[in-house]
Amino acid sequence: MNLLFFQIAVAVYVFAAVGYIVFIVKPELKWPAVAALWGALCGFVFHLAYFAFRWSESGRVPITSFFEAANFLGMGMMSVFLVMEFRFKIPALGAFMLPLVIVLMAPALVLSGDIQELNPVLKSGWLGVHTSLAALGDSAFAFAFIVSIMYLIQERQLKAKRRGALFHRLPSLDIMDTLGYRALTLGWPLFTLGMITGSIWANSAWGTYWSWDPKETWSLITWVVYLVLLHLRTIGWRGRKMALLTIFGFSFVLISFYVVSRVHIGKHLF
Amino acid sequence: MGIVVVGLSHKTAPVDVREKLSFPEAVVPDALKALMGYEGIKESLILSTCNRVELYTCVQESKKGVEQIKKFISDYHSLSPESLEQALYVHPDAQGVRHLFRVASSLDSMIVGEPQILGQLKDAFDIALTAKTTGAVLNKLLKKSISVAKRVRTETKIAESAVSISFAAVELAKKIFGNLEDKTVMLLGAGEMAELAARHLLKNGVKSVLVANRTFERAVELAEEFNGSAVRFEDFPSEMVMADILICSTGAQTCVVRHDVVHKALKDRRNKPIFMIDISVPRNIDPEVNKIDNVFLYDIDDLQGVVNTNIEGRAREAEKAEELIMQEVETYLQWERSLDAVPTIVELREKVEDIRRRELDKTLCQLNGITEDQRKAVEVLASAIVNKIMHAPIVVLKQAASGRDSNDLLAFGRKLFNLDKELKRPHLHEKGIGPSLKEEKK
Numbered sequence: 001m002n003l004l005f006f007q008i009a010v011a012v013y014v015f016a017a018v019g020y021i022v023f024i025v026k027p028e029l030k031w032p033a034v035a036a037l038w039g040a041l042c043g044f045v046f047h048l049a050y051f052a053f054r055w056s057e058s059g060r061v062p063i064t065s066f067f068e069a070a071n072f073l074g075m076g077m078m079s080v081f082l083v084m085e086f087r088f089k090i091p092a093l094g095a096f097m098l099p100l101v102i103v104l105m106a107p108a109l110v111l112s113g114d115i116q117e118l119n120p121v122l123k124s125g126w127l128g129v130h131t132s133l134a135a136l137g138d139s140a141f142a143f144a145f146i147v148s149i150m151y152l153i154q155e156r157q158l159k160a161k162r163r164g165a166l167f168h169r170l171p172s173l174d175i176m177d178t179l180g181y182r183a184l185t186l187g188w189p190l191f192t193l194g195m196i197t198g199s200i201w202a203n204s205a206w207g208t209y210w211s212w213d214p215k216e217t218w219s220l221i222t223w224v225v226y227l228v229l230l231h232l233r234t235i236g237w238r239g240r241k242m243a244l245l246t247i248f249g250f251s252f253v254l255i256s257f258y259v260v261s262r263v264h265i266g267k268h269l270f
Numbered sequence: 271m272g273i274v275v276v277g278l279s280h281k282t283a284p285v286d287v288r289e290k291l292s293f294p295e296a297v298v299p300d301a302l303k304a305l306m307g308y309e310g311i312k313e314s315l316i317l318s319t320c321n322r323v324e325l326y327t328c329v330q331e332s333k334k335g336v337e338q339i340k341k342f343i344s345d346y347h348s349l350s351p352e353s354l355e356q357a358l359y360v361h362p363d364a365q366g367v368r369h370l371f372r373v374a375s376s377l378d379s380m381i382v383g384e385p386q387i388l389g390q391l392k393d394a395f396d397i398a399l400t401a402k403t404t405g406a407v408l409n410k411l412l413k414k415s416i417s418v419a420k421r422v423r424t425e426t427k428i429a430e431s432a433v434s435i436s437f438a439a440v441e442l443a444k445k446i447f448g449n450l451e452d453k454t455v456m457l458l459g460a461g462e463m464a465e466l467a468a469r470h471l472l473k474n475g476v477k478s479v480l481v482a483n484r485t486f487e488r489a490v491e492l493a494e495e496f497n498g499s500a501v502r503f504e505d506f507p508s509e510m511v512m513a514d515i516l517i518c519s520t521g522a523q524t525c526v527v528r529h530d531v532v533h534k535a536l537k538d539r540r541n542k543p544i545f546m547i548d549i550s551v552p553r554n555i556d557p558e559v560n561k562i563d564n565v566f567l568y569d570i571d572d573l574q575g576v577v578n579t580n581i582e583g584r585a586r587e588a589e590k591a592e593e594l595i596m597q598e599v600e601t602y603l604q605w606e607r608s609l610d611a612v613p614t615i616v617e618l619r620e621k622v623e624d625i626r627r628r629e630l631d632k633t634l635c636q637l638n639g640i641t642e643d644q645r646k647a648v649e650v651l652a653s654a655i656v657n658k659i660m661h662a663p664i665v666v667l668k669q670a671a672s673g674r675d676s677n678d679l680l681a682f683g684r685k686l687f688n689l690d691k692e693l694k695r696p697h698l699h700e701k702g703i704g705p706s707l708k709e710e711k712k
Contacts, residue, residue, distance in 0.1 A: 163579065
């Protein structure tokens with residue numbers, strides 16, 4: 001029954017994504033963007049409802065399995081997207097962001113959504129704090145990734161003096177560059193806090209702050225990559241190079257989430 | 271009654287003919303009044319711009335109306351009627367409606383999609399309204415044309431993209447910087463084109479202007495005009511740090527802005543993007559600088575390319591607009607046709623009302639000594655019966671009138687209710703009832 005809410009949310013996201021894509025390829029139509037925004041909002045409400053149900057059913061923050069993590073990542077990305085959409089009114093964002101949300105949540109669709117028993121050792125207030133901070137950090141990185149892709153498309157069109165269908169729909173280079181940077185400055189502290197709270201939790205569960213399990217190691221690499229990115233930005237890297245780096249950085253997040261987590265050798269469940 | 275448009279435009283007449291027939295704004299009210307003096311001209315409006323002179327009229331009868339309008343033009347401008355014949359076009363009825371909608375939507379303009387014509391049309395309408403030479407038909411038609419033009423603008427992209435070099439520059443600047451408010455534009459050389467582009471940028475939010483020119487006095491002069499500051503020409507490489515937008519038109523025969531200069535400027539700017547516009551021929555900016563990240567170089571051909579694609583785009587949008595206008599002409603004609611039903615409906619109502627009143631009087635006279643309440647009840651009864659019976663025929667007439675084959679039904683209805691007084695009935699009191707079209711429309 002609860003899973004139904006999850007499926008409805010994803011279905012509505014698909015509808016919204018289609019709306020946004022129609023909007024950017026058929027610029028004379030204005031209603032698809034409006035319909036898509038409503039769709040995204042409705043989907044998000046279902047998504048929240050599902051999260052709340054699952055929380056009350058399992059009696060803990062539902063971010064403890066890969067399924068739940070993918071679900072929460074999708075929710076985090078949607079909240080970042082909706083905030084940005086209302087703040088900056090760039091409907092073209094949706095055409096890129098929603099497909100990514102759907103793709104990243106897709107593994108959750110085929111996995112068992114059953115609530116799994118949690119090792120009592122892990123039960124702690126830090127569980128929710130660590131996982132949600134890490135996932136929100138990842139959401140911000142995902143947003144930076146999307147904005148960078150849009151930046152590169154627009155930059156290509158401006159440089160080559162060939163203006164495709166997207167030219168009028170994509171916002172200015174300046175705003176995409178700024179948004180990408182802001183997303184990094186938001187994502188990196190969240191990610192850092194996620195790592196700190198994670199190690200505090202690890203200490204309370206296993207008595208050690210850091211144990212070099214694959215996920216921890218990879219996260220540290222990711223953390224360093226984004227730190228370097230931010231440093232380069234502050235010394236004046238921007239535009240195309242920065243966009244490429246941001247895309248490069250996100251590949252570490254993806255690998256961490258979808259590859260490293262699936263190797264069940266460390267202590268991390270996902 | 272019909273609409274007739276007589277006029278000429280840049281498509282049919284060269285400027286020397288257009289200027290001979292033009293009506294300067296100050297004389298339009300008098301010209302309108304003079305035109306109304308001609309036979310069969312019911313309503314009129316004059317649209318006179320540098321690209322067109324057109325007389326929009328509502329006339330008693332199309333053919334005669336056209337003759338009278340032509341006569342007015344030749345009288346007013348003291349030209350022989352023969353000399354007019356070739357230059358003038360005539361669009362009667364539906365054609366005229368379509369023509370006006372096309373003009374208002376800027377499909378008939380020299381540069382399709384340029385919006386000035388709508389403003390000019392509104393002004394012409396205001397003048398005619400003040401001169402009281404328009405009536406129900408033209409008022410409705412003009413209002414409709416304005417709403418059609420707005421629909422065309424919102425539903426097609428006809429006016430969206432820039433079709434001049436300087437507007438193209440603004441459009442590109444906005445795609446790079448978004449907001450231009452805190453941006454600085456630097457003019458290198460003071461060519462006319464560069465000046466125009468700078469003016470457009472200023473109009474779109476740019477606040478700060480730097481001018482560098484080989485003759486410093488000219489730079490100062492131009493800087494003053496833009497409320498900016500002048501820069502010595504030799505200093506431009508270092509001053510380029512400030513420039514977000516660089517417009518170059520020095521007229522030099524060689525490259526003025528070299529690759530290394532731009533490279534250094536960008537470094538000093540910490541890679542903040544520069545939009546460089548080279549409007550000089552031969553080119554003054556090294557084309558290679560476009561390869562530097564965060565530098566966007568457009569030369570005159572690139573800008574022209576943008577303009578050309580935009581013009582092609584407008585042509586495609588114009589086709590959509592034409593379709594939209596066809597629909598709108600049809601809805602307007604429906605409204606016009608429905609006017610035909612108005613006199614019939616008015617006559618029908620008056621006739622029935624007449625019967626009701628007289629029959630009521632008669633009955634009330636016979637019913638002596640009834641109370642006030644009873645009297646009211648009888649009156650209500652009579653009104654209710656009349657209204658209920660008349661409801662359906664009137665609705666049917668109104669609906670049919672907006673369709674194409676309304677005439678048969680109208681004729682049938684008139685016959686059925688004997689509105690044309692063919693059947694003489696001695697007790698039916700004859701009464702002259704004229705169609706009161708104007709009252710109905712209020």
